[in-house]
Structures are given as C-alpha cells and as structure tokens.
Amino acid sequence: MKKYRLxxxxxMxxxxxxxxxCKELGFENVETFNGRVEFDGDEKEIVEANLHLRxxxxxxxxMGEFKALTFDNLFENxxxxxxxxxxxxxxxxxISWVSSVKxxxxxxxxxxxxxxxxxxxxLRVAYQTERLPETGGAYRVKIQAHNDIFLVMVDTSGEGLHKRGYRNLINEAPLKETMAAALVLLSRWKGGDRPLIDPMCGTGTIAIEAAMIARNVAPGVNRNFASEKWPIIPENLWVDLRD
Known part of the structure; x- marks a missing residue:
C-alpha cells in the first residue's frame, strides 16, 4: 500500500x-497545527481515520504545501x-473550497x-487522453492559503464527520456531534459504574456520544464516505474494518 500524509x-x-x-489509533508521525492534525498512513489508515475519529x-x-506569489507559481506548483x-x-x-488570508x-x-x-x-498527460469525463467518484479539492503558503488537500470524507448517520431529523442549532464527543473525552468519562449526568440534555447529543464511547462503537460505522468510491482503496477494506 502507498503511504500518504493525512x-x-x-x-480550533x-x-x-x-x-x-490519532495516537490511540496507532497513527505515525502525528503533528499538531492550528485547525488540523497531520499523520502518516496508507489506505487502511484513511478508512480507520474516517470510521474511528470522533x-x-x-x-x-x-497533496502539497508551497509558497506562491503569482498565478504562474501556483499553476506550476x-x-x-x-x-x-x-x-x-x-x-x-x-475545487470545492478555497480560503486566502494575507x-x-x-x-x-x-x-x-x-x-x-x-x-x-x-491528468491529461498522465492518462494520455484529451477527455476527462468526471463521471466517477468525487475527489473534492480544498485550497487553504495563509501568508502566501498554499496547503492543498483532497477530501476523503465527503460530508463532515459530525454527520454520524444516527439522526435523521436535524433541529436548529444543535451541538455538533464532534464537539459533544470532545466534551465527553475531555471529562475523562469512559463508562463503567461512574454515572454521566447531562442536566441540559436537549436533543441528547452528549448522551448519545457518551454511550457510543462507553460501548466502543465507531462513530462512522453507520454512514458512507466519498473515498468509498475511489479505486485506490480496496472495497474489502471498508467491509473488513466496519466488521
């Protein structure tokens, strides 16, 4: 399998x-930056990260990170x-998302x-073709630029990971599932005999995420991801890791 920087x-x-x-999942070379965590992994880690990160x-x-001051620089890079x-x-x-600051x-x-x-x-040169039909899987490209440094990424998830798949009806301004899970993890609660009390329960997001943590249920097990349609990731990987 091929290694990627993920x-x-x-x-924030x-x-x-x-x-x-990421460290608990065994990912290697984990580094923290503002708004992101980077780590090394192959196709298996892409699947595991999508299924397990809460x-x-x-x-x-x-894909890359480089400095660009002109559009020619950007094009060539x-x-x-x-x-x-x-x-x-x-x-x-x-090119689904672009930000440019300073x-x-x-x-x-x-x-x-x-x-x-x-x-x-x-791609035309690589595949020796003039026609790219774009009828297959989605590879949404994200460009994040700050102080002339461009970070180039391809989205493997599709919909945000907070969309777990267990809630069909969305109320206005709910607490994001990812934030709820973070609150539970920060409290160090992991189930067992120690009770969890949420007196402002609302739609129950904290309670549901806490229950999934206590039962060790992967948050992404009941939903689909953009990279499931990518030929570079064997279909059996998704099946095996979900099982």
Missing part, C-alpha cells in the same frame, strides 16, 4: 483531543503534484480556475 481537520481548540485520538471534522490527503496517484481517469475533482493571490475564483486547469493538464 490531515484530520479540527475545530480541539487539536490536542484529535491528536490523542472529534475531527474531516479527513484529507495532503499544482501541476507538479502527483494527482494521478489519487484521482482516477473518470474522477470528478471540483496572500498576494486573494481572488478565490481565479485560484479555483488556475488550480482546476493545472490538475486537468497533469
């Missing part, structure tokens, strides 16, 4: 909780990345166009 994005302030989760927002493959190692010949690859390149729409064009050129 990113678990996290709500919860990075240390997500880092502890407090992360999403799991990404880190994006084109240099090995997109064909991730995106299949029929893969759909929208950067010379600040136009989000222009960044989207340049990035898309560079990926298309790379």
């Amino acid at each position: 990113i678990a994005s996290a709500t 302030g919860l990075e240390s909780v997500v880092k502890d989760e 407090c992360a927002d999403r799991v990404f493959i880190k 994006i084109k240099r990345l090995p997109w064909e190692n991730i995106i299949s010949v029929d893969g759909e690859f929208p 950067c010379k390149l600040f136009s989000k729409s222009d960044i989207q166009k340049i990035v898309k064009k560079a990926i298309v050129e790379r």
